[in-house]
Amino acid sequence: MKFEKLHPRVRVRIAVTDGVDPLAALAEGSADIAVVGRTLKPEEKDWTGTIVGWEGIAIMVNASNRVQEVTLKQVTDLLSGAVKTWDELGGLEARITIVNREEGKGVRPYLEQLLNLSGKFVNGKGVVEPDKEAFRVISGNLNAVSYVNLSAGVGNVSVGVPIRLLAINKVDPEPANVSSGAYPLRRPVVMVTKTPPSPLVKAFVDFMLDKEGQKTVLEEDFVPLVVTK
Structure with missing residues (x-):
């Protein structure tokens, strides 16, 4: 150093x-x-x-998913289980597969706090760690969604990993928007x-x-x- x-x-x-x-x-x-x-x-x-x-937290889907953006409320509904199918968010008529991160670690506790969902995340279809495993799972499942460190997500998108980071409240998940505060999921x-x-x-x-x-x-x-x- x-x-x-x-x-x-x-x-x-x-x-x-x-x-x-x-x-x-x-x-x-x-x-x-x-x-x-x-x-x-x-x-x-x-x-x-x-x-x-700052640390940005990105909502990550498969690159072939039709959904491009969501509102902050839709993120809450997604991770609480209130929204169950992609067509409710403008995507295909398919059941949403939530892929969680380990409880109490990484970005999960901060995302829970930001969404006022501490201890209320839907169980989903399993837990993955570390980030590279989350990228692997989402890139291989059209209907899956997870959450990840935004900078790591941007890096994986840039090298061609087939994932998409969703815009939130019409703000793109980019480092400049995290630093300015325009992107809402940051700590x-x-x-x-x-x-x-x-x-x-x-x-x-x-x-x-x-x-x-x-x-x-x-x-x-x-x-x-x-x-x-």
Whole structure:
């Protein structure tokens, strides 16, 4: 990482805590920075949160599916099971196959929160992980639908994987629309530190906001703070 080159005596260690609250590690002192997918609550005043990027969440269908776009309400109806056939969304008269992601991991908990559907997703036809398996399943099933990190989805579309990312509320699922806030399914990537942070921790957060740090955000399949079309 470029930060280590700027600070030769520093080593940055990243620990993935999927399904575990990273703020607990910050509180107990085993981490200097926690990365979460939400802004801080008013009662979390002992910490400082800095948004360093965004994660878009895309609704993914087979490339041969006639459906091109949906509304946010239709996404809710789709994943709650209220909508059961594609013709209700302008597609063929065929039953919808929901392919879920693992509960409590990846983009699923954030999508549940955004749609006010925590614990209410329809069971669907199984659970797939990781992303590459979701792409494989959707590309091989005309009637399937799932959800995925938007940047990863865009990357797979660009190399010819036969999937489509649906526009929502007439807004295309593109990184520029995620960074601007026009695309509705996004969550912030927030770096949380103790207040006040140590000089070195503050330097790292500042680095992530700068050009080189924003490149790192992009490399990790997140959306930088500013993206131009």
